[in-house]
Amino acid sequence: MSDNVRDVLRRYAFMVYAPTALFSFGEGAILPLLPILAADDHRDPLAALVAGCLVLGQLVGNLPGGWLAARAGERITMIVGGSLAIVASAGIAFLPGVLWLAISTFVLGIAAAGFGLARHAFMTTRVPFEFRARALALVGGTFRFGMFAGPFAGAGLVLLTGDGHAGAWVMGLCMVAVTLLVALGPDPETKVAPLPTSTRIDVATAAAEDTGEAVTGAISVPRGPQRVGLFETIWQHRGVLARLGVAAGALSAVRGARLIVLPLVGVAIGLDAAAVSMLVGISGGIEFALFYASGQVMDRFGRLWSALPPMIIMGIAFLALAVTQVLDSAQLWYAALAVVLGVGNGVSSGVLMTLGADTAPQDRAAQYLGAWRTITDAGGASVPLIVSGVTAAFGLAIATGAIGVIGLAGAVGFLVWLPRYIPNARR
Numbered sequence: 001m002s003d004n005v006r007d008v009l010r011r012y013a014f015m016v017y018a019p020t021a022l023f024s025f026g027e028g029a030i031l032p033l034l035p036i037l038a039a040d041d042h043r044d045p046l047a048a049l050v051a052g053c054l055v056l057g058q059l060v061g062n063l064p065g066g067w068l069a070a071r072a073g074e075r076i077t078m079i080v081g082g083s084l085a086i087v088a089s090a091g092i093a094f095l096p097g098v099l100w101l102a103i104s105t106f107v108l109g110i111a112a113a114g115f116g117l118a119r120h121a122f123m124t125t126r127v128p129f130e131f132r133a134r135a136l137a138l139v140g141g142t143f144r145f146g147m148f149a150g151p152f153a154g155a156g157l158v159l160l161t162g163d164g165h166a167g168a169w170v171m172g173l174c175m176v177a178v179t180l181l182v183a184l185g186p187d188p189e190t191k192v193a194p195l196p197t198s199t200r201i202d203v204a205t206a207a208a209e210d211t212g213e214a215v216t217g218a219i220s221v222p223r224g225p226q227r228v229g230l231f232e233t234i235w236q237h238r239g240v241l242a243r244l245g246v247a248a249g250a251l252s253a254v255r256g257a258r259l260i261v262l263p264l265v266g267v268a269i270g271l272d273a274a275a276v277s278m279l280v281g282i283s284g285g286i287e288f289a290l291f292y293a294s295g296q297v298m299d300r301f302g303r304l305w306s307a308l309p310p311m312i313i314m315g316i317a318f319l320a321l322a323v324t325q326v327l328d329s330a331q332l333w334y335a336a337l338a339v340v341l342g343v344g345n346g347v348s349s350g351v352l353m354t355l356g357a358d359t360a361p362q363d364r365a366a367q368y369l370g371a372w373r374t375i376t377d378a379g380g381a382s383v384p385l386i387v388s389g390v391t392a393a394f395g396l397a398i399a400t401g402a403i404g405v406i407g408l409a410g411a412v413g414f415l416v417w418l419p420r421y422i423p424n425a426r427r
């Protein structure tokens with residue numbers, strides 16, 4: 001790791017990485033408990049919707065989060081996100097009934113969207129292109145660590161107290177710590193100056209003069225403040241959002257499908273819950289182990305190599321998983337393909353944040369990233385609907401194969417559009 005990279009990562013340790021780890025640790029402490037808390041009142045028709053309220057909150061929160069970050073700054077947005085998460089944890093801990101649980105989970109989703117967007121926008125405008133991917137991959141890695149370790153803390157406190165709501169206390173304490181760390185710590189927006197506009201890429205300018213040729217260098221944008229609104233920014237960048245953004249949404253869908261499809265297929269081929277859980281855990285462990293390698297690949301060889309190969313790998317793996325369900329050796333294939341999916345997820349770690357940062361207009365990055373993250377979150381949110389709908393109509397094998405087709409279609413999108421919008425996408 002070069003001195004420049006070390007300096008950047010060290011500089012952002014308490015500004016970005018520590019708050020990210022705390023926030024994800026607190027979120028991870030409560031997420032596995034939400035279905036259990038909802039199941040306490042299984043007669044309530046809202047019980048089945050509680051887990052989905054988090055994703056819905058994230059979808060709703062991205063655009064307002066982008067607006068707030070553009071107007072008030074990333075630090076204020078992170079403080080607001082942490083404060084909303086404190087409110088959500090109090091609601092989960094103290095307010096009775098599934099309705100309040102659903103509302104609190106929805107608020108947590110809004111808080112997570114605002115917090116994540118502010119962090120993303122800050123890194124976008126301050127980390128140089130040449131090692132941006134490694135910096136953002138480390139953000140993804142700290143998030144994964146928190147989501148991995150948080151459930152253990154929540155489960156431990158539940159065992160000690162016998163109260164399923166105890167995980168909310170862990171989350172509340174983490175969110176208080178996050179908010180205080182951001183509010184009382186050094187202001188990153190004054191400590192680290194934004195990058196010069198001459199080093200930035202404005203995709204709106206590229207799209208306005210789109211001749212069909214690949215973008216091969218930085219494009220200068222006018223200097224000086226520009227008060228461009230949220231929806232105007234989205235309209236100006238509709239080309240990249242509708243093309244590269246949709247491919248990124250497909251990647252989000254395929255990555256999210258691992259946690260839904262693998263358990264369903266495991267049960268269908270006769271594995272018990274312990275075996276399925278172990279294999280899914282191994283797949284997740286491989287993903288976590290590869291997160292920084294993904295950033296190194298992107299910075300050294302180009303963004304395409306952390307987007308295209310993983311999409312092909314995961315697309316083929318899901319197609320193979322669909323075909324091998326009926327074989328006598330289905331369980332061996334299942335174990336091998338779970339590992340392959342973990343590798344694909346790991347090699348693509350951080351690529352969605354990096355592509356969003358690379359294509360964002362840096363004088364209005366927050367507004368653009370609000371739209372970008374809405375598209376990618378929508379891709380992940382669509383997976384339960386796709387899997388459940390196709391399974392009900394045609395069976396689990398066809399649903400698994402459909403995810404594979406989405407992966408290969410997304411790979412084509414990356415191959416066509418990524419070199420056009422990002423310089424040095426393949427080196």
